[in-house]
Amino acid sequence: MRVDLSEKNLQSLSTQRVLVIGMGGLGCAAVWDMVRLGVKQLVLVDFDRVERSNLSRQWLYQEQHLGQYKVLVAQEQLQQHQTDLHIVALTERMNGDLLDRWLPRIDVVLDCSDNFPTRFMLNRACVRWQKPLVSGAAIQFNGQVACFLPYLPESPCYHCLYPDEAFTQTETETCTVSGVLTPLPSVIGSIQAIETVKILLKIGQPLSAKLLLFDALNSRWKTLRLPKDPACVVCGG
Template sequence: MLSDEQLLRYSRQIMLPDVDINGQETWLNSTVLIVGLGGLGSPVAMYLAAAGVGELVLLDDDDVELSNLQRQVIHNTKRIGQPKVDSARNTIAALNPDIRVKTIYERLDESALQRLIATVDLVVDCTDNFSTRFAINRACFQHKKPLVSGAAIRMEGQVAVYDPLTLGSPCYQCLYKEGSDEALTCSESGVLSPLVGIIGSIQAMEALKVLASVGESLAGRLMLLDAKSMEWRTLKLRKDPHCTVCSHAAMAVHEHKQGDD
């Protein structure tokens, strides 16, 4: 049951027929894991908090640096040297004090990541390295949790949703194979500040849509942005029938192992 204050705070969303009271209550009762509190994680965390996602789990092992502030808008100059998760929690508390925030200031190994992802409703991947993305993808499909993935570098960005609950939806590994080039990071290649805001905002939008079953998600599609010419492309993604993560054979093996545990 929404309080009077919540009805007022979220009134512009509640008046949307696709959302209504039920959608808002779904968000308030949801738990979302955000992996990475940098350029993408900043708008994701702030918009999900503002929209009323009830619990945010923030995972990042980095501290705030001066070079982050050009694009990581959840942090500020006074917080240089602080853990990013603590800085992000302070911003969220000022934005919407009703939101529960759990912070994890470490780099989790895959088994710990598996246990964590099993406890949430949805994961937003805002990381910038392939090994972590593959580990997140594996955990999401093994525990049947929707994954909203984003990437941004230089003046190019992309967003996709990988949803084990959507029939025929591919996973991240259907698109990229392990062993991909990990040198493509913002620190190595640069990035234009508003680009991460655009991509992160779309990730937040997709997360809200998936949680409350609003509209049609990007499951099975990849959105690509060339910000230099401001052109968007949307590609349809095919499920790899031989994928070691999301194919029927791979999922059956995992379910069999879970049954043995």
């Protein structure tokens, strides 16, 4: 399929709104690429402030921003790059009220968070509001991306992938101490941006019902089929 990537054809991106949860390494890469592709309306959510340890892989932030809210710095940096952006920066922890307030007005949601409780809550809200969710994760040398499109009957949700929430709670602690290869969140965030734009433009085949895995240490890409769990407590019958 030949796709026209001319500016005129990408025009529709400017009227669609994308919600990004988490403005760490994944979020920085994803929003930067989406803006360069033509997305102009963004809602950014993160209550974290810039710390010195963030600077190597969260490159929207510099030393002068230490202690400032990430979303406010990101908003300023992006608008300096391009003045016609409409960015809402929310410095609060993601919560049910925030999602119910914003999701009806959102076209695609990006999960760029770094913890499972946030991912599960976001997934539930996206299923409830029938919004596409582009999920990314990076830890140590491994990255993954999946798109969950709840309006498609065969599409699984994030909970189908990780049905045991109790297990993943203990995994969360491991993630925090394990670290991540510096360029990896940028790679994964960029793929999230590409998937988002494909969904917004309705082109190609998004990573729906599939899980893309990148093993940087062994230079391997793998795509796994991700079936819907008919017994899923979030999206199942």
